[in-house]
Amino acid sequence: MQFSKFSFLKSAVAMSLISLSTMTLAQTYPTKPVHFVVAFTAGSGTDIIARAVGDVMSGSLGQPIIIDNKPGAGGTIAASQVAKSDPDGYNLLVHSAGHALNPFIYPSLNYDTLKDLTGVIPLAALPNVLVVSPNKPWKTVADLIAATKEKPGELNYASAGVGSATHMNAEKFNLYAGIKATHVPYKGTPEAISDVIGGRADWYFAPLSSALPLIQGGKLKALAVSTPKRTSALPNVPTTVEAGVPNSDYVFWVGLIAPSATSPAIIKKLNDEVLKTLNNQEVKDRFAKLGAEPLPMSPEAFNTFIKAEMEVASKISKAANLKN
Numbered sequence: 001m002q003f004s005k006f007s008f009l010k011s012a013v014a015m016s017l018i019s020l021s022t023m024t025l026a027q028t029y030p031t032k033p034v035h036f037v038v039a040f041t042a043g044s045g046t047d048i049i050a051r052a053v054g055d056v057m058s059g060s061l062g063q064p065i066i067i068d069n070k071p072g073a074g075g076t077i078a079a080s081q082v083a084k085s086d087p088d089g090y091n092l093l094v095h096s097a098g099h100a101l102n103p104f105i106y107p108s109l110n111y112d113t114l115k116d117l118t119g120v121i122p123l124a125a126l127p128n129v130l131v132v133s134p135n136k137p138w139k140t141v142a143d144l145i146a147a148t149k150e151k152p153g154e155l156n157y158a159s160a161g162v163g164s165a166t167h168m169n170a171e172k173f174n175l176y177a178g179i180k181a182t183h184v185p186y187k188g189t190p191e192a193i194s195d196v197i198g199g200r201a202d203w204y205f206a207p208l209s210s211a212l213p214l215i216q217g218g219k220l221k222a223l224a225v226s227t228p229k230r231t232s233a234l235p236n237v238p239t240t241v242e243a244g245v246p247n248s249d250y251v252f253w254v255g256l257i258a259p260s261a262t263s264p265a266i267i268k269k270l271n272d273e274v275l276k277t278l279n280n281q282e283v284k285d286r287f288a289k290l291g292a293e294p295l296p297m298s299p300e301a302f303n304t305f306i307k308a309e310m311e312v313a314s315k316i317s318k319a320a321n322l323k324n
Helices: 002-028 045-061 073-083 141-150 165-177 189-197 208-216 264-278 281-290 299-319
Strands: 034-038 065-069 091-096 117-126 128-132 156-159 182-185 203-207 221-225 252-259
Touching: 034 045, 034 073, 045 065, 045 091, 045 117, 045 203, 045 208, 045 252, 045 264, 045 281, 073 091, 073 117, 073 252, 091 117, 117 264, 117 299, 128 141, 128 165, 128 189, 128 208, 141 221, 156 165, 156 189, 165 182, 165 203, 165 252, 165 299, 189 203, 189 208, 203 208, 208 221, 208 281, 252 264, 264 281, 264 299
Parallel strands: 034 065, 034 091, 156 182, 156 203
Antiparallel strands: 091 252, 117 252, 128 203, 128 221
């Protein structure tokens, strides 16, 4: 009986010490620069959102937020690096909706999307925009679909890499438009956009944050946006659904993700700091110019959201027979 009481007290003390240690850790964190490991190249939609949030959030955290771009393989290089890093809150992944697709098209991933990584908070939802070169003859989505159906497989479309959100967006559009075209994956959005402008790639679902200045400057032609409703940044550009492709809408989200063993107290602190940052007027103004909208969620809700996104991604990857 005495031993049982002693064991109980010992366990209670141990739990109290752990709880106190966790609280102290969260209160003192961070004590050095925090790295946002961005899954795509500088200038991509994911990168632009990461920098918009990081620039302001570093002030409230009291430590610099360093942007580390680790592009390639649809963002799996960055995801793998963070999944294997120390779970101390100093190496965080900034990925996009493509994070949910990668498990289904990369059979040899060296990390488990749900077991090795955990959601902190989405940073933003933003439209993709279907763009072509102004030198191409297509003025509408219907024109592009008709041209693609005339020559199945001959036209090509760019993406920011196999498994990226831009790739998934295009595949969903292809599926519901009933067209076949050749996929050309690039290292990132800037490279893909460059080839669309140059006419080497026929079309691309570009993040609006990256494409908008080029659309406004006449270097790209916008045919449609991917979101369920039009964006205020391009009010005269229809959605893909309005343009005649039912069920083709797609939301490009960007989120902050951590190694799964990260202390819940640190995850909570990061979630709180991002929420505060998303309410900052400077961030609101920068998002508005990009057509981006905050997507506030708790860590638990974000993880549930990621699981739901993976279910959709699984269906699309099977229907489109996506393989790396």
